[in-house]
Structure formats: structure tokens, C-alpha cells
Amino acid sequence: MIQLILLLLVALAILLLLKMAKSTKSQKATLEEARTLGLQEASLHINNPILFEDYVQAKGLPNDVLITLIEEGKMPFYEWRGYTFVENRELAHARK
Helix, strand or coil: CHHHHHHHHHHHHHHHHHHHHHHHCCCCCCHHHHHHHHHHHHHCCCCCEEEHHHHHHHHCCCHHHHHHHHHCCCCCEEEECCEEEEECHHHHHHCC
């Protein structure tokens, strides 16, 4: 009887651990979180970060052009919870 209870407790503990691991695994953040928390995190890795989508919209560039620059290593970037931040070149050069 004690072994059965112990087995059930171990199984319950394993299920809880799996549930916790699944919920913390690289959750997709909301856009608001990306623009606040993500921006703070990205600023630790690149200068003057801006959300990829915001940069594309502000510059009027096609996504493909910016993606090509990132892939070629010509544009610094940082990925955070499913969002990509790029260096806002105008602000980076204006501050130098």
C-alpha cells in the first residue's frame, strides 16, 4: 500500500515537472512585452535596438532586403522569445 502511494506521488511529481518545463519553454511574448521587456534585453546585446517589424515599417523596406542584410552579417540583430530586434542604424550613427 505504501509503495502504491509512493509511486503515485512520484508520478504526480513528474507530471508537475513536465508541465512546468513546457510552460517555461521559450514562450512567445506579446507585442507589448517585446516592445518593453524585449527591447531592454536586446539593448544589452546590440546598440539602439528596434523591433524588426517596426524598422521595416518605418523604413518602407521589404522584409527580404532586411533579412538578407541580417544573413550576410551586415545588420546586427538579437532574437528574443520569437521576436527579432535589429540595430537602428540612424540612431547608432547619430550618437557617435
